[in-house]
Amino acid sequence: MQVPLTAEDRTILALEDAQLVGHTATVVHLPGGAPDLPQLRDAVARRLAAAPRLTWRLSGTSDEPTWRSDEVDVAAHVRAVDGVGPVDEAGVRAELARIFGEHLDRSRPLWRMDVLGPLTGGGALLVWRVHHALADGGTVMRLAEDVLWDPAPAAAGAGGRRSATAASGTSGAEHGRSSLSGVLTGELLPGLRRSPFHARVGRERDVALAVAPVAGLREAARRLAGATLNDAVLAVVAGALRRWLEHRHGPLHGLTVKVPVTLHHDGDDVGNRDSYFRVDLPVDEPDPVARLLAVRRETAERKARHDAQKLDELMDRMARLSPRLAGWSQRLQRSGRSFALNVSNVRGPERAVTVLGAPVGAVSPLAEVAQHHALRVAVLSAADRLGFGLVADPSVVEGLDVLAAAVEQATAELLHADRNGSADSSAG
Structure with a gap:
């Protein structure tokens, strides 16, 4: 399956260069500890069918780029930050800046999750980068419901999930x-x-x-x-x-x-x-x-x-x-x-969310300068x-x-x- 990029997607894609990255990042604070990496990979792999957009990679030509559905090597997309001991506040900022500044691999679907931890105060961070040409902030939040947050309890009913929008938006x-x-x-x-x-x-x-x-x-x-x-x-x-x-x-x-x-x-x-x-x-x-x-x-x-x-x-x-x-x-x-x-x-999400049973604290977005x-x-x-x-x-x-x-x-x-x-x- 191939999907043409919209004019807006193409404009965003063209802004990325050697100085600027094209993705946003969602920094998920997990005060209870780092998630088990094999379990996280397994959970994401099982739920990808609900988020086909995350299987899309760039194809076509520079003049006529398209999204093409592809196999996803989840182990390459969901990674632990290696060689980092307990990370203090200054170390967190340095690691976030380093991770955020890395360009996503355009030969793969344009997203990646990095688990950073343990932190000196306990817990870990999950840093999820998604290219802005693939999804804006509201779409990323819908994708999080599909593949990252644990499913809402059945008692929550229809109110457990809603589409995320910019707070200032109107129809x-x-x-x-x-x-x-x-x-x-x-x-x-x-x-x-x-x-x-x-x-x-x-x-x-x-x-x-x-x-x-x-x-x-x-x-x-x-x-x-x-x-x-x-x-x-x-x-x-x-x-x-x-x-x-x-x-x-x-x-x-x-x-x-x-x-x-x-x-x-x-x-x-x-x-x-x-x-x-x-x-x-x-x-x-x-x-x-x-x-x-x-x-x-x-x-x-x-x-x-x-x-x-x-x-x-x-x-x-x-x-x-x-x-x-x-x-x-x-x-x-x-x-x-x-x-x-x-x-x-x-x-x-308006409700409290968890990742593999671990309570989520603050969720902080990062977006590139221009x-x-x-x-x-x-x-x-x-x-x-x-x-x-x-x-x-x-x-x-x-x-x-x-x-x-x-x-x-x-x-x-x-x-x-x-x-x-x-x-x-x-x-x-």
Whole structure:
């Protein structure tokens, strides 16, 4: 069986080069210990039939690439990290950066699982890389239900599994074919400011992780600003960037970020289906509630205008009318002046999940940087934990550990503001 790559898949595939990898990674924290490797391989092999996409490898020509179903050597795809003793926090970051920076073998299906452990604090990490041309974040989470997470208990019924989507996503069917003119200035044309992350990206990578509570942030966002969890995530990132900028760069009045929006529909079988809108983060605002309110105003405006859906419609029209014009617009959208960094937020399993009976702690995503965008922030929810994954070129972004710590500090500021606000309301 052969499946042609979609235009979106081909665009993603073409971004990979000697400096940049094309995959994302899902870092699964297993506090109970490293899974037994033969059992993990056996479990994945038995369940691959439910995830045929993971049997696809690249075929065809460079001009007409296709996916072709192939036999999977599970032992080559599911591996233990050899020669590593008990790994401390610094060692974990170094190993994650090394693993993430390795290109996937294009002669095989484009995914791999590496088990890293034991960790000095106990437990292990499972690092699952999947090429972005094969699957976006939402599709990876569906694949995790198929081959990685233990099946949900029967009592969970239909609620045990659901399709994962980007938290900021809305359906493209919500709007008609209204005017697209606002998309040109709102999402497509670049600005004039250079960001501190606008630089040529080299081969070296730094990685850092942070964790935040889902329920606490969701409730704080709702009570403080009538905002969503995704708004809270962007406000936390704004607060963290503000702290990092104060220490490493100097103050900025604003920073434009790209926010991916899923256009997946329940039951579709495409690997990539998304768009985006841009948001100006208030990185000069010291008050966490004011940051949240500012973010909510920005996202509400873009959702009300259906910017992401209109941009997708515009790009589709360009591709049909003039592939050359579509290529020019894609290059324009990737400009370092179009946005400073990409901040994605994908919903994972709402239930607590296990791998071969081992409870899963936080699940942290990693996504590659891009030329002229030397920092990338990815967020993924699993049960009641939000995992933040930061990837950067360390020659451009120094102190990534400072930024990761600032994510947790900015989270604590919002939760503290919510507790104080609730106490004030009770007292009144």
